[in-house]
Amino acid sequence: MAHVTLPREILPTDGRFGCGPSKIRTEQMIALAGPGAALLGTSHRQAPVKSLVGQVRMGLSDLLRLPSGYEIIVGNGGSTAFWDAASFGLIENRAQNLVFGEFGGKFAAAAAAPWLQAPDVRKADPGSRTTPSPVEGVDVYAWPHNETSTGVSAPVERVRGDEGALTVIDATSAAGGINLRISESDVYYFAPQKNLGSDGGLWFAAVSPAAIERIERIAASGRYIPEFLSLKNALDNSRLNQTLNTPAVATLFLLDKQLEWINGNGGLGWASARTAESSSVLYDWAESVPYATPFVADPADRSPVVVTIDFDETVDAAAVASSLRANDIVDTEPYRKLGRNQLRIATFVSIEPDDVRQLVKCIEYTIDGQRG
């Protein structure tokens, strides 16, 4: 299908609407080339980079309003590495994994490690979600705060009536864009290439005193744990503003600038109001035209940071995404394995709500143009 050329006056100022890696603001890039330049290419074992790590840990503590006793720990390998680290160093015997999309499923697969009992996997069809419930013998309850593959978000609330078990939340695409009470989780882990407007390759986790106790107990138990995946090693190194091996210094710098920006604007309350505004523009539009519908049926489950919109048979969503791409509006394709006639659009905090309004005009213009 022929690409539609969009008129300049309806183009967004920035065409990056992908769900990760996602838009990094120009101000961050300028800062990286300015004050950041002196840090790049210098030792991560010396004071300047260590103090950058300390500043990032502090910025995250402020953002998440950590209660006393909680700590920010950091390691290399992104959220995917964290799943394996958790199966070595956080799950004692058995996890309960809520699976309502690809990412929840990947943690469930990691939690099926041979030294653990098979996880209690609770699956829901894509576009809906499932809830945790207490089960004897389960010591980790795990689910994503925001399932990036489907655009479903789930509340962060502890499982009541199961003393001693940990609540472990994948916040990779939620952290910095959705508000929460962090005291409802023991481990809130994420990578910085989504709302936190940086690059991939690192993982961070806000850990509660109970999680720290668990990490230390399993590490002392004699279980084999590879050093690269050791949460005890990450905990000890993080307290010194260090990582086991070399971190990406540019990623840390960009993250620090994003934290400064979000915290300076009012923190998580401000950020979540902004993502709610942007996502509503898209959901309201999808409900107002005859050929589109929000993929997530229950409005309460609709993500404020990852918007998925289904189209009827009169629209070829793949052709729309590819035509948008030809106009430098990129990464609106749906999650590759979902296989739906859909657009998936990030409304992360870095994305201007007015750019989302422009995007809606661009989508309408493209659809009208393709219909001829």
Ligand SMILES: *Cc1c(COP(=O)(O)O)cnc(C)c1O
């Ligand atoms: C992107 C994403 C991941 C994977 O993160 P990596 O840093 O690429 O390993 C995991 N979980 C969720 C919810 C995500 O959105």
